[in-house]
Amino acid sequence: MPDYSLNPPLPNRVTLFASCMVDQLAPSVGESAVDVLEHLGVSVEFLDNQTCCGQPAFNSGFRSEALPVGTRFIELFEQVDGPIVVPSGSCAAMVRNYYRDLFRDDPKLLERSSRVAERVFELIEFISRFFGTEAIIGQLNTSATYHKCCHLLREIGIDGEPSAMLSNIEGLEMIPLERADVCCGFGGAFSVKMPDISSAILDEKLDFIEATGSSTVIAADMGCIYQMQGGLRRRGSDVQVLHIAQILAESLRNGSSHGAAL
């Protein structure tokens, strides 16, 4: 990955890689991501032809189905320059860490995919890397706890940054979550294929969430968010699970007079 920090001009234009889940299930998360980026003075381009990076099939072992979808992704995103930002650590990890396995038998595609991959950033990673964790100062009166989504944490390496960013939101009381870095049990097709195991892992997570007494759980990947929200709803709980982009955007709407854009 190029080290932009040595060359300070901040990116003022990015391409949004929505991820198929945000695109079709949670468009409001995508809009929030755009709001936050625009607040930082970054204009956001959206490629209308995007669909998916291929991760669902790849993770299920169906690489021959994932391959054309991944190739399509590369062909689409190599048409634009500059950073590609995705509000999902999991999709970022697919392109950055697993395309090298998906394309390993095709040296040309492998090379092209690595050129695209080095421009892909997860949203929080992008903001904290180029603008710092103190770039967004908003306001939100609620209590919340933060769950560390596995792929953002372990595949992308973003650990303390989200909490640091959330700590700058005035009025937001963050309550520590026990075992915040333990998986929620989602795992894509695993959650459907082995629901009993997936749910047993989820139950432990939800017990810890409920023990915090907070009304909101913040996370950074839609799969994990739906796993936790779906489980909480089934328990009859009112706790809301929100994407960190939604929290940041909402806090900016409340505290725009207070927060300062760069």
Next chain:
Amino acid sequence: MKPVTINFRSKAAQTLADAQIQQSIEHVYTGFFKGRLLAAAETDNWEDLRTKGKAIKDHTIAHLDYYLGMLADSVEKNGGRVFFAADAAEARQYIIDLAHKRNIKTVIKSKSMVSEEMGLAEAMNTEGFETVETDLGEYIIQLANETPYHLIAPAVHKSRSDVAKLLDDDYKDGDRIPDATELTMMARKKLRGVFERADMSVTGVNFAVAESGSIALVTNEGNGRMSTTVPRVHVAVMGMEKIIPSIQDLSTMLRILIRSATGQRISTYVTMVNGSRKFDEEEGPEEFHLVIMDNGRQKLLEDPQMRESLNCIRCGACLNACPVYRKVGGHAYGWVYPGPIGAIVSPVMTGVKDASNLPSASSLCGACHDACPVKINIPRMLLELRWRTAEGSTDKDERTSSAKERGIWKAWRVGMMGRKRFDIGSRLANLAMRPLAKNGWLKKAPPPISGWTSTRDFPTISARSLKSKLSKRSKGGK
């Protein structure tokens, strides 16, 4: 041990429903997992140690034939005998024949996962040798007639009252539950006589040092030390990957093994064995044999995508870190090696087809990769094996996916290959879901989503995609 990897789903379900085991197994997180984090943080160069450990193992496995030759020469120079066993049966037979030839009556075993591969204790008992496990956890498992639950804590699933029942025939439910010290004393009393009369020992090998022919054993109970010094014949058994080039490497490997396994800085005992008693020595066994076993490891070695799994030093850290292992327990994995490492080595060593559920039973959270002292990229290999079982990528016969499953992914691909189809598909899904949904969530859904809705509400597809929302926004609306 006969693999029963095919029973993963039913075994896992049993364990999920067993409240006592769920409680006992918590210890692998609260004890071992947290202990490892503390022990690693105490070093000022943990990541460097892991990197070095990985480099040592990568190098050794890349030159395995060379180092195995060196090890065999060194052991023989020290007066020991080396036997290369192609499989578990050959290894078992060598040890049984040896015991017959030496008129052995009692065999003491210290903990060894390789001997579990051989089913050695059971086979030797059947042959008429009194064969007793001397590691406390293994002893409990032997009394219970079970297989180990964990690489370093074989009886971690047993409660104290379970153990009391096994050690004391008169113990009944409702009696006062002895504490760990009392239980250990009960076992010690039973085992002391066995140690005294043992004329042969079988131990494992944590590391075999090629240049010196030394065997390093890491234990906490002293049974390993007794096993290597008391009986007149000592047989050490190892998988052919458990080798390091030099004694300097041992320093790195012991540090990462012990801190990763139990969270100790160093185990109570680290025993180094350099073969049998020399002419000027007063103690030690008269004979030393080293059995080096393949039993499927060659398959891993020849498999470039899976070879890295031979770097494993069997510390168990990936099990402790694994949210799936902590719910389904060790027996679900159906062979000697449970947890994430078992999910990658068992399919190759015992057959991918029967074991196809093992690589699928993972959320790919990556905690195993993070915990591994030699940085084995387990998630990558789980995905590799999923490819083999889904599509038969390396061998058509290994394909276990159903036609229905293949059809779903084919349809998925078609839907993802064009934005129009993608939008139409989503629109149709939204229309189909809407009448069934309440506040945007489904309580029940048809297959394949029914797996999800059995325990969780399912979100409906949005009526409008991000694309349509953003295009409206750029036209001035919001």
